Amino acid sequence: MSDRKVYTDYFFDEPAFNTHDGGYVPLKEPTTPQEALRIPKLLKPNKETDTDMYYTVIAQTGETQLLPGAKTKTWGYNTSLLGQTIVFKNGKTIHITLKNELPELTTFHWHGLNVDGPITDGGCHAPVYPGKSTQIEFKCHQPAATLWLHAHPCPATAEHVWKGLADGVIVKDDVESKLPFPRNYGVDDIPLILQDRAFHDNQFDYIADYDPDGVQGPTPMINGTINPYFDVTTQRLRLRILDGANRREWRLHFSDDLKFTQIASDGGILPEPVDFTHLMITCAERAEIIVDFGKYKPGDEVTLYSDDVPIVRFRIHEFAKDDTKLPDHLVDIPDPQVTPNSQVHKVVMSGMDEMVEINGKKFDMQRIDDKQKLGNVEYWDISNTNDRDTGMIHPYHMHGTQFRVVSRNGHDPYPNERGLKDTIGVNPGETVRIKVWFEHLGVYMYHCHIIEHEDGGMMAQFEVYDPDRPKTYKLMDMDTLMTAFAKERGVKKDELYIPGMDM
Numbered sequence: 001m002s003d004r005k006v007y008t009d010y011f012f013d014e015p016a017f018n019t020h021d022g023g024y025v026p027l028k029e030p031t032t033p034q035e036a037l038r039i040p041k042l043l044k045p046n047k048e049t050d051t052d053m054y055y056t057v058i059a060q061t062g063e064t065q066l067l068p069g070a071k072t073k074t075w076g077y078n079t080s081l082l083g084q085t086i087v088f089k090n091g092k093t094i095h096i097t098l099k100n101e102l103p104e105l106t107t108f109h110w111h112g113l114n115v116d117g118p119i120t121d122g123g124c125h126a127p128v129y130p131g132k133s134t135q136i137e138f139k140c141h142q143p144a145a146t147l148w149l150h151a152h153p154c155p156a157t158a159e160h161v162w163k164g165l166a167d168g169v170i171v172k173d174d175v176e177s178k179l180p181f182p183r184n185y186g187v188d189d190i191p192l193i194l195q196d197r198a199f200h201d202n203q204f205d206y207i208a209d210y211d212p213d214g215v216q217g218p219t220p221m222i223n224g225t226i227n228p229y230f231d232v233t234t235q236r237l238r239l240r241i242l243d244g245a246n247r248r249e250w251r252l253h254f255s256d257d258l259k260f261t262q263i264a265s266d267g268g269i270l271p272e273p274v275d276f277t278h279l280m281i282t283c284a285e286r287a288e289i290i291v292d293f294g295k296y297k298p299g300d301e302v303t304l305y306s307d308d309v310p311i312v313r314f315r316i317h318e319f320a321k322d323d324t325k326l327p328d329h330l331v332d333i334p335d336p337q338v339t340p341n342s343q344v345h346k347v348v349m350s351g352m353d354e355m356v357e358i359n360g361k362k363f364d365m366q367r368i369d370d371k372q373k374l375g376n377v378e379y380w381d382i383s384n385t386n387d388r389d390t391g392m393i394h395p396y397h398m399h400g401t402q403f404r405v406v407s408r409n410g411h412d413p414y415p416n417e418r419g420l421k422d423t424i425g426v427n428p429g430e431t432v433r434i435k436v437w438f439e440h441l442g443v444y445m446y447h448c449h450i451i452e453h454e455d456g457g458m459m460a461q462f463e464v465y466d467p468d469r470p471k472t473y474k475l476m477d478m479d480t481l482m483t484a485f486a487k488e489r490g491v492k493k494d495e496l497y498i499p500g501m502d503m
């Protein structure tokens with residue numbers, strides 16, 4: 001047995017969990033029959049060579065059997081809900097045709113991918129209009145990781161994600177492929193996209209459920225499955241967990257307090273594996289874990305809970321004995337020196353409800369709020385000024401980079417925060433210092449990943465620049481976007497209602 005320490009702590013600020021002005025919606029165990037966990041198919045490349053991969057990603061409408069009775073109207077990528085998992089190989093040039101078959105504009109944001117901004121990155125400056133398609137191209141240059149694709153057409157991001165526009169992305173490389181991890185996709189290596197939904201006669205109704213502090217529902221929806229089970233046929237199982245919820249944090253643990261091992265965070269493999277019995281994950285964060293079912297026998301069932309609500313049941317079948325031990329050191333993580341005399345950037349996330357802001361301002365897509373020179377390594381101090389007793393955790397996300405976490409209120413980061421990350425939960429009253437560097441030029445967004453906070457204005461923009469290669473960017477403006485949405489939705493512009501648009 002490994003003599004690594006087993007952490008039993010969730011590593012979070014107890015008063016901040018669940019806090020929610022408009023009322024927290026606790027999860028409830030579904031009463032519908034258990035269903036096999038949906039495993040997203042792998043998206044087939046149109047073509048792959050030694051150096052290039054070609055894909056077509058289609059945002060489309062559809063219907064999905066989520067509950068007994070009527071199907072639910074949903075949106076997805078290359079399928080009716082969520083998407084087909086997209087694999088990028090590090091070192092290859094990726095060519096993607098982005099096609100919008102939805103009735104309205106959307107964008108394709110590659111969360112966690114280090115690419116040029118703002119167009120390839122796919123934030124609000126890169127709309128693809130209904131019936132149209134566009135091409136992006138980039139060189140995949142980052143370590144193996146679980147990333148994701150989601151819509152980002154501010155201020156309609158939250159509604160698009162709620163309808164289903166969220167998809168797993170896996171980066172593969174030659175380092176990860178040599179580590180003793182399960183990697184047979186769909187068998188012992190599976191994505192676990194954690195979301196929650198409310199149903200109205202089997203349908204989603206985003207406007208009815210709208211809450212400026214984040215839309216929630218009582219029903220766990222895992223990979224687009226209600227009340228799922230998974231058939232375990234191997235001793236070790238790798239779960240690529242993504243908090244794909246609009247607002248919910250998940251406090252995860254297994255029955256019998258079964259120990260599990262986190263091997264990766266947002267941006268890739270951790271330097272050392274971390275053993276846990278309890279794990280909290282905030283919106284947009286990822287955690288890859290390996291669960292060892294060695295002490296169970298066929299017929300047993302192991303349940304994954306969030307708090308005391310079962311979210312996936314693992315049904316144990318016959319499996320071959322597998323006592324693979326993980327090495328104590330997995331990978332080396334880049335840790336560049338901070339550029340001497342560089343500035344320390346300040347990001348203050350304040351407010352709740354409609355009052356959310358960054359550095360005292362609401363988002364303006366035509367305003368650049370901060371800048372960092374390409375090649376520099378700089379500290380960013382991310383603060384959450386919410387009240388410690390009544391405030392919320394704001395998960396801070398930066399586009400265009402994978403950063404290192406330096407400290408939380410001057411203390412060491414949590415044991416599973418020693419790898420590369422693009423999203424970090426910041427507790428009320430806390431300042432998290434991160435170390436940030438970029439490999440691409442562009443205008444990018446940084447924001448709270450409670451998506452309604454982001455849509456409501458807790459978002460800002462920075463430019464990564466190179467003084468030797470000055471660039472100008474054509475940035476989208478709110479009026480153009482709102483005019484387009486109004487036309488697509490068939491309403492007059494002054495009748496258009498997108499929650500978050502006026503905040």
Ligand SMILES: [Cu+2]
Nearest residue numbers: 394448450453
């Ligand atoms: Cu927030």
